[in-house]
Amino acid sequence: MHKLSSTDTLFLLNESRETPMHVGGVHLFTLPEGADEIEFLSDLGELLHDDAALSFPFGQRLRESRLPSCPPIRWEEDPKLDMEYHVRHSALPRPGRYRELFALVSRLHSTLLDRSRPLWEFNLIEGLQNRQFATYSKVHHAAIDGAMGMHLANSMYSSDPDSRAEHSPFSVRSFKRYQHKLAELHADANDETPTADEISSVNYMVSEALGSAVNVGKAIGQSLEAYLKDGKLRMPFSEVPHTPFNQRLSGARRFVAQSWSFDRVYAVGKALDGTLNDTVLAMSAGALRKYLKTHAELPTVSLKAMAPMSLRPAGDVTSSNAVAAITVDLATNVADAELRYRTIQESMREGRQLLQQLTRREIDFYTMIMQAPAIMVGLMGVEHKLPAYSTVISNVPGPRKQMYWNGASLNGMYPASAINHGTGLNITMVSNNKSLDFGIVACLDSMPLVQRLIDYLEDALVELEELAGIRPQQRRGRSEQPA
């Protein structure tokens, strides 16, 4: 029987109609040649409805505490699991563009999961143009973290277009089979560039390993020392300027997504002697600077991003707990693109260096202390007055090859994260085959024009390419992908 960690419980306590705490994403596919859409989706639907021996968290619900007004501390098997409820078939109104897809996903991402059941929903979405279809999934953050979410996604797909799934992707059998495959996959991956280290930032930083037994008071004391080792280090809550997206949230979300060529972004980092992560942070910083200049007022103080950071050694793909958060200075108040890039790079380097000096145990404490104030402030209901960060920017490693789901080619994996009062913008990207798939979640009220960020991200990448002395023949990214 699974237990909830104290962090899991905080995700439950911190949830409201205005701040649903689920994470998920949109995956985009092209039907195999000659396949009939209705038949193909109905076959997938049948597979997904199988309720035999599901892996965690798909068959487990929260077990109510026997003490009144105590939060749940365990998961239990759902005795009346109803796959019809969890697996849904949706459709887009015509003309079935990405615009209609994002409108639907924005709505689906805005509603709370039902706490009396396993905390997930999965949508098969038909009605897209050009023989494409999509899925949208959401799972409660108390049940899953970003790394685990990516494992689950990967376990559904195969690099072999002729491979056909025999079991539900939610089944224990499927997940065990995937675990066996992981070692081989990783061996392959090691031969390729970039290294796992370069794309190893992952979202959802508070590790389950902390467990419920951690004495928070003691941890704060121990961590404070580590925290103060480097006075230049950016800390949460310090110098986070007010922007339209650092307010109290309404209950409505806006989701937008777009893919960029992995090679384009990687080339910038290589030319500027930075990492892929430095470059996506700089892209985001450039885009946010332009957004604020155009649609609001650019703060004189620079924006600070929370960048979840993987600390796992190069060979380790099984542990999911080696994760910490770095506060990055986005230098949005700096007009010069090079100076902005260097400031971001330096800020990341400082954060990483601090973490490297710490023992694993200290890192666990450090991670918690970085998160604890945000959660405390959240529980007090004043997080919109005291934002911990301007935004979260997260980079999740995904598959390095073209992947297929029952023969349908995977065109994009766009993450959709949770946002919170005070930090109402999340930019998460997944490296998927030859692209970087960006998924952006914002509050509809504080960032009604969030779709502009897509254009501004491209503008920022072009600016970086010019800075790096790269002159691509075609500047616009994979324009066949969502805008």
Place this chain on the structure above:
Amino acid sequence: MHKLSSTDTLFLLNESRETPMHVGGVHLFTLPEGADEIEFLSDLGELLHDDAALSFPFGQRLRESRLPSCPPIRWEEDPKLDMEYHVRHSALPRPGRYRELFALVSRLHSTLLDRSRPLWEFNLIEGLQNRQFATYSKVHHAAIDGAMGMHLANSMYSSDPDSRAEHSPFSVRSFKRYQHKLAELHADANDETPTADEISSVNYMVSEALGSAVNVGKAIGQSLEAYLKDGKLRMPFSEVPHTPFNQRLSGARRFVAQSWSFDRVYAVGKALDGTLNDTVLAMSAGALRKYLKTHAELPTVSLKAMAPMSLRPAGDVTSSNAVAAITVDLATNVADAELRYRTIQESMREGRQLLQQLTRREIDFYTMIMQAPAIMVGLMGVEHKLPAYSTVISNVPGPRKQMYWNGASLNGMYPASAINHGTGLNITMVSNNKSLDFGIVACLDSMPLVQRLIDYLEDALVELEELAGIRPQQRRGRSEQPA
């Protein structure tokens, strides 16, 4: 500036993820001959998106109280009204049967409205078979009651197939125009049978007229006297047996709907010397008896229904406050159909007689006292242990003619109400032209087979027809309508 009554506030306080407090419904249409679906729906969409001078509650949001942890007491204009958020375009997956429609509506009806905006959503739904399309609307119960909801629906439609809407149905102009029309409409209606009185039960019984100034303690004392005038009167909470649908609810709803011929139901009442309302209560009682016998255990104690009851004089169509609730003995433990009918009839008669003896002021108190315990029990979180009623069965008068929306003929008006812990089933019907349109809302977990009620309602009607000595050539109802 609109104020919230204490009842409105209770609907807000009593709301949770498991018990959303909105009401709404599905309206079904056939496209005008020769009309192009995309063009037609896009024209409607344009009309609906107009945000100029909206009538209450479409442009008003809750104004937060200045005192912390106090509920809102006023509505205010939403300064950043976003019609794009409220008016939604949805689609059904193929093959676009009523089954897919009800699955979508069940999901839409299960999610909470966003409290930071005007408390309504409106969906245009495409993708139905046979040139049909649908709308699904939801409005918070704190903002609207059933009678008002029906007025709003009626204000959208015209009995003239050539009439075209010039203003948004949510606009002040549209609603004013409708108010002018009402008197004429009523004059027509008076010439027809049945009388308004016979179909005058309406849902949502707690009137806004009570206001927030009512001293609840005093009212309880004053009402108790009236309450005890007739010892035989059925009272809430007394002898409500345990059934699968009288439990704590999960956050998922199941919605089903079906139309019956108005004449068929009316003929039974006429032959048995009962009202239309007696007959729909008997239909529901017969159906519930069969459901419990087949899928659960039939309680030896009879089920009790809450029947909202209009008290308005025959000529009055403008006041919306003359509404009270009667507790009806459904006699589900009685095998004999005639005895069951007579018990229901007698129970309704007693309830009505009591109300007729009371002054208007006493009726207001009586209504509140009938509701107050349910709401109190709800706030204490024990309503599933102490259900006030087995179910709510409500009969809402709708249009007497074939209506059209911009030339599209209205085929059905299926209400979708709110349910609560302990009373997890609502059967509401609207008289619409020549049919009675039933909409049933249940909790997915406690009544997963609620769609069987549709068949059982037909069986119960056939039983009543046999009892009444009516032998129709074709016994099945309007089978072209939803099942």
